[in-house]
Amino acid sequence: MVRVMPAVVRGPLAAAVMERLAAWLVVEQYSATMVPQILAVARGLSAWMDDHDVGLHGLTVEVLEGFEASYAFGVPGHVIVGMRIPVVRRFLIEAGYLPTAVPARKRTRRPVAQPPLVVRDAARRELDEWGAWQRQARAIGEGCIAHRRQWVAGLVDSLTGEGGVDWGSCDAATVNAFIGQRGWGFSQASKVSLVDATRSLLRWALVSGRVDHDLTGGILRTAGTRASLPRGLSPAQVEALLAACDTGKRAGIRDHAVITMLWRLGLRAGEVAGLALDDIDWAAGRLTVIGKGQRRLTLPLPDDVGRVLVSWLEVRPTEGSGRALFTRVRPPIGSLTSTGISDIVKHRAQAAGLGVVHAHRLRHTAAMNVLAAGGSQIEAQELLGHHSVLSTRVYARTDLSSLRTLTVPFGQVPR
Numbered sequence: 088m089v090r091v092m093p094a095v096v097r098g099p100l101a102a103a104v105m106e107r108l109a110a111w112l113v114v115e116q117y118s119a120t121m122v123p124q125i126l127a128v129a130r131g132l133s134a135w136m137d138d139h140d141v142g143l144h145g146l147t148v149e150v151l152e153g154f155e156a157s158y159a160f161g162v163p164g165h166v167i168v169g170m171r172i173p174v175v176r177r178f179l180i181e182a183g184y185l186p187t188a189v190p191a192r193k194r195t196r197r198p199v200a201q202p203p204l205v206v207r208d209a210a211r212r213e214l215d216e217w218g219a220w221q222r223q224a225r226a227i228g229e230g231c232i233a234h235r236r237q238w239v240a241g242l243v244d245s246l247t248g249e250g251g252v253d254w255g256s257c258d259a260a261t262v263n264a265f266i267g268q269r270g271w272g273f274s275q276a277s278k279v280s281l282v283d284a285t286r287s288l289l290r291w292a293l294v295s296g297r298v299d300h301d302l303t304g305g306i307l308r309t310a311g312t313r314a315s316l317p318r319g320l321s322p323a324q325v326e327a328l329l330a331a332c333d334t335g336k337r338a339g340i341r342d343h344a345v346i347t348m349l350w351r352l353g354l355r356a357g358e359v360a361g362l363a364l365d366d367i368d369w370a371a372g373r374l375t376v377i378g379k380g381q382r383r384l385t386l387p388l389p390d391d392v393g394r395v396l397v398s399w400l401e402v403r404p405t406e407g408s409g410r411a412l413f414t415r416v417r418p419p420i421g422s423l424t425s426t427g428i429s430d431i432v433k434h435r436a437q438a439a440g441l442g443v444v445h446a447h448r449l450r451h452t453a454a455m456n457v458l459a460a461g462g463s464q465i466e467a468q469e470l471l472g473h474h475s476v477l478s479t480r481v482y483a484r485t486d487l488s489s490l491r492t493l494t495v496p497f498g499q500v501p502r
Contacts, residue, residue: 098133099143104184105129111178116418121171128171131164146185149237151176173426206244209251213243217291225287226382230357230425235284241269242285254297259305262289266307282306319452324441325350328432331439337402338416342431344399345413349432349446351392353453356432356446357425362412367396 108129112122135154136146155172158165179185206214214236221227221235242265246252266285270278286306292298320328328346333339348359358376366375367388376384388396399413408414411422423431429446436444 098137099141100129100133107182108178111182118418124167125171125174128168129175131168132175143184146179148185206240207247210240210244210247213252214240217288220291220295221287234280235287238269238281238284239288241265242288254292257292257298257302259302262302262305263307282308320350320444320448325452327439327441328435328444331435340399340402341413341416342435344395345428345431346435346449347392347395349449350452351389352386353450355450356428359413360423360425360428363410364412365410366412
């Protein structure tokens with residue numbers, strides 16, 4: 088096997104780090120065409136860190152996100168950086184260069200390049216305690232906790248002085264000013280995430296006694312849009328998405344099974360990625376899923392879903408794949424991540440001419456299909472695994488065909 092040697096590198100990822108990366112790529116069996124791209128992205132990251140005075144000990148997830156954000160859409164190299172930075176991140180974590188307490192996640196792209204945010208120790212401790220509260224009291228997943236932290240870390244840091252975090256200086260005006268500045272240039276959906284994270288932070292500050300009154304009522308809301316409502320795919324669009332999977336190839340068979348599970352069972356991308364072979368009870372015709380907040384859900388396994396799973400299991404790689412249900416089909420063989428599941432939907436949707444379609448849209452499709460078929464919100468809630476029916480009510484606002492049957496024709500209004 089030919090060993091690929093990295094080129095000269097500028098910055099904190101010295102020759103020794105690049106040597107380890109090159110050797111790791113060989114062990115992980117990355118293809119000869121991918122290795123030079125991955126090494127080039129790593130060299131670019133090192134140079135970017137050097138330009139921003141970030142040393143090896145200062146390497147964080149936020150630093151990687153800042154580097155990737157500098158390659159915004161349209162900047163030469165943005166495609167390669169977006170495709171290969173997850174591999175670099177995985178190496179840095181496994182090699183011990185990148186400390187992280189949460190799984191790697193797909194981030195929201197910043198519209199402009201921004202330097203990485205390094206919060207002070209007092210602010211970091213507060214953010215850690217907020218995260219623990221979300222995890223223990225609210226059963227929030229690690230990915231969501233990390234995403235929220237990214238949005239509002241700057242707010243907590245702005246309240247921090249030599250004596251620690253001064254929550255007494257936090258008022259509605261301060262919070263709204265932060266939201267306006269932090270959300271500038273982002274999409275409507277991103278601004279909604281920003282406000283959601285801020286409200287969660289302030290609720291924790293209230294229940295923990297850091298503030299003496301509820302500030303959430305004074306937070307400005309983002310303008311509501313039709314796009315913020317759940318949008319499912321039509322039957323024709325689902326057919327087009329499935330048809331884009333070439334079932335004459337192993338990857339196509341896998342992708343067909345993944346998409347079928349998403350739109351038929353309403354699973355999240357992370358739930359599909361977490362499925363193991365042992366989670367399927369073929370005799371009873373049911374499937375066990377670890378849902379949000381580590382809740383175990385048992386779902387029926389419809390015949391059509393069972394058939395596509397059997398087709399996939401007949402061609403699924405066995406060597407190096409462990410017990411994961413869905414795996415890569417090319418080296419390095421391993422279980423698919425949540426990002427990998429999402430990428431399947433994204434790429435197949437583009438091939439079908441559907442534009443940008445995220446995996447969660449198939450979850451919306453499953454819920455709306457339940458309502459369109461005459462099912463109740465309770466049935467949709469059970470399918471989606473929502474803790475409360477309040478989370479499912481939003482779908483009633485989109486099921487217009489059912490709502491029209493409840494309207495009284497004009498002229499027949501009782502007097």
